[in-house]
């Protein structure tokens with residue numbers, strides 16, 4: 001353990017199991033001495049995070065919060081303030097949702113309801129969390145917000161569909177939030193991870209073949225690991241990244257630089 005994150009409290013959302021990118025970021029944060037607080041979507045995730053913490057020998061609070069519910073987010077930030085003495089150094093936004101039937105076939109078939117669901121749960125939640133965390137981040141003298149995005153925001157990835165449009169909105173939101181909050185020394189960035197077999201990706205048809213092909217085409221000639229993404233999230237949350245805001249950092253073994 002080092003002291004890179006000593007004295008910093010960081011909220012980690014979006015852990016579902018041991019493959020979750022957010023879990024690997026939490027392990028990295030713990031390794032560097034941060035006080036980690038978890039928030040989970042439902043009781044099922046509460047049980048699995050409890051089990052993960054036990055097996056890793058980490059002790060940390062686990063709060064229940066559906067981030068699409070602004071009252072629940074406000075209440076959670078109140079609880080975090082009580083745990084941390086009113087200060088928060090940053091948080092990880094690691095959540096997305098679209099109707100499964102809209103993550104296959106043509107984008108043109110997206111329903112208005114499906115469009116709204118994807119944007120509310122994958123983009124608006126970043127605004128809600130940022131707004132509610134703002135006083136706690138200010139009390140810490142500034143902070144760092146990190147979200148997770150994907151190449152489908154700027155290139156067409158078959159079947160990614162409405163999630164691609166939502167991630168484009170998320171990356172633009174990162175820039176606008178970075179502008180709003182920069183004057184308060186709050187940084188906002190995203191990490192664009194290469195394809196990883198997490199729960200969010202495993203449900204998708206053809207994922208295994210795609211992960212393999214991306215690995216073969218990427219400069220590093222291998223798959224990216226969630227631990228590598230977690231270490232970059234940690235970097236952005238740390239003071240090493242104090243000059244970086246509004247940015248998207250790719251952790252994809254270099255795949256996105258290729259033209260062919």
Ligand code: IMJ
Pocket residue numbers: 096097098099100103150157158159160163194195196199200201203204210
């Ligand atoms: C998701 C769909 C289509 C192609 C995809 C993905 N590729 C990758 C993903 C190539 C890597 C995973 N990803 C980056 C996501 O953002 C996934 C989001 C997602 C996944 C599901 C699955 C189950 C469900 N709804 C979902 N909503 C969002 O019901």
